[in-house]
Amino acid sequence: MTERIREFLRRRREDGPCLVVDLDIVRENYQTFAHALPDTRVFYAVKANPAPEVLSLLASLGSCFDTASVAEIEMALAAGATPDRVSFGNTIKKERDIARAYALGVRMFAVDCKAEVEKVARVAPGARVYCRFLYDCAGAEWPLSRKFGCDTGMAVDVLEHAHRLGLEAYGVSFHVGSQQRNVRSWDRALKSAGQIFRECAERGIALSMVNMGGGFPTKYLKKVPVVENYGRAIFRALCKHFGNAIPETIIEPGRGMVGNAGVIEAEVVLVSTKSAQDELRWVYLDIGKFGGLAETMDEAIRYPIRTPRDGDAVSDCVLAGPTCDSADVMYEKNPYPLPVSLEIGDKLLIEGTGAYTSTYSAVAFNGFAPLKTYHI
Amino acid sequence: MTERIREFLRRRREDGPCLVVDLDIVRENYQTFAHALPDTRVFYAVKANPAPEVLSLLASLGSCFDTASVAEIEMALAAGATPDRVSFGNTIKKERDIARAYALGVRMFAVDCKAEVEKVARVAPGARVYCRFLYDCAGAEWPLSRKFGCDTGMAVDVLEHAHRLGLEAYGVSFHVGSQQRNVRSWDRALKSAGQIFRECAERGIALSMVNMGGGFPTKYLKKVPVVENYGRAIFRALCKHFGNAIPETIIEPGRGMVGNAGVIEAEVVLVSTKSAQDELRWVYLDIGKFGGLAETMDEAIRYPIRTPRDGDAVSDCVLAGPTCDSADVMYEKNPYPLPVSLEIGDKLLIEGTGAYTSTYSAVAFNGFAPLKTYHI
Structure with missing residues (x-):
């Protein structure tokens, strides 16, 4: 609760419930993420709050955008993001939506099975794909279902399939579960990511990116660790599992950015x-x-x-x-x-x-x- | 699935999922209810599907309307219903919404506690109120929570309170649970209704209406009894619990009308x-x-x-x-x-x-x- 919100509500005369978002807090949150993980690109998860004001602010601060649909891609572009700063992060896409995204300049797509790779290869030739792998979300307040991702063995096959079809097998993604209060959760997931990197390398495919997803909590009633602690724990885990070859990294905060x-x-x-x-x-x-x-x-x-x-x-x-x-x-x-x-x-x-x-x-x-x- | 819907979908050229409703089926459903319960007024539960085409059709067939908000009241009136055919059936209403409904001519309101009665008495003087009582929904595929209604003892007090405040203590309502496949469920509820009628009579208050709610199922995968069976079971229960003094009755089908x-x-x-x-x-x-x-x-x-x-x-x-x-x-x-x-x-x-x-x-x-x- 901020003084600006309190003041706004004091003057409001309309009837009915309303949501008031203080953009100053969004700005602080962005800067906190950028600070805590200086070598990681921030892809804001648009679905968390796609208000034009939020997207424009984040675009001006340099944020990239994780999108779930063509409509979200268009909103991110309208807010001032260039298409190279947009990822089509939904593993479930109609082929014609992939084509539309490609026509809009988007070149990065999430996949979790060969059928999805084939859609991308058909209508977005040469694009980057990253494969989501399954991860159990112990410790998250909102653990995720098995809806997104495949097991790590299959992820290697999916990425190899992409490589053979002329796509850039760009990397992997995972999600530790929404509202994750255990900073060590990323460690185990990054271990699996490292393993996929090595297995792909054995097949002659050099992956370069790890998308570490969202899961960063917002404070509700229970205490949550500060973002700096997440940053340190993640950096330690990256060093542990990737040694001197730390990959490009991405995070996708949604709740943690605007909650x-x-x-x-x-x-x-x-x-x-x-x-x-x-x-x-x-x-x-x-x-x-x-x-x-x-x-x-x-x-x-x-x-x-x-x-x-x-x-x-x-x-x-x-x-x-x-x-x-x-x-x-x-x-x-x-x-x-x-x-x-x-x-x-x-x-x-x-x-x-x-x-x-x-x-x-x-x-x-x-x-x-x-x-x-x-x-x- | 009807031939009309099949034909419509065959010609449709737009992209994306869609719902197609065949109004002929809605008409048949209305007539089936009217037939099965000839002495009962049908108040269609607008929330089930408030499409103007559905409301206009039902208004033309003589249906009344159970509404959850001022917006739904306005939709029912716009579809051609007169305000005496509209019930404000939500037990949770802002006082200013009761006042707006009253200004629109609505004179029938659901309540389940004294505080709600007092709101109605302040801004809808002389209106009819009926009290919802709690009923456990054994046998329903979608049993209801305890959100609406009070116990039968409290219902008598609530109705007496309404009477004292100059409102017309009109009757009671209950709901046997959505998608109720046991035609005998109404029997036990009507027994409680009869009891409330008698206790009110002992306090000098003559109730006249029983709103038997919805719960009439639509056929999904399992077999459901035909509406005629519900009609017969309900009529038997009314005779059993009210003898020669069968009250006015209302039903509020929603799913059963349009599902x-x-x-x-x-x-x-x-x-x-x-x-x-x-x-x-x-x-x-x-x-x-x-x-x-x-x-x-x-x-x-x-x-x-x-x-x-x-x-x-x-x-x-x-x-x-x-x-x-x-x-x-x-x-x-x-x-x-x-x-x-x-x-x-x-x-x-x-x-x-x-x-x-x-x-x-x-x-x-x-x-x-x-x-x-x-x-x-």
């Missing part, structure tokens, strides 16, 4: 109990799972919440959204302690909401408009 | 495995959890899927969406059998997708546009 820059203001619509004897309060807000707080699914992300009555005695609440959808409940298994004095109409501040909120918002579910956003 | 009228066409973007030895295929579509198939969350709803290669040998697949979000996986715990011959570029038909798809769609997650819809 702590945003605050959502919401209103308490109702406070009730389910029976006269019940101690547990239900607190209903004008924003929920379908209005931007999708990451509360499975109660994975627990946002810090401020109320105008902080300091008063608290008791456990179930927190739910405003829709007529029974699944639109945010914290129930682990109820959220909120002031007993909380009242209908109170404004809450939900912190750490700069990432994965605005675009997750449903288009019109229950007739509610998508989350309003302001980037200041 | 089977819609088909989503999607494209296979990628088919791969995670290792050379792996038997399990991953099939990636151009639509997923964030593009409209949100109800695959926890694999709750299992849609029937047709492919151009049906009849060929099948094997298990994990089915996932096109975004760079690791949670965008639809069927993994229970993999989906699909033809071994399935190829990239094949078009799939996902049936039973007329409800809870178009508006659930994320506004722009990963740069992907919301689901295109056609109502024919």
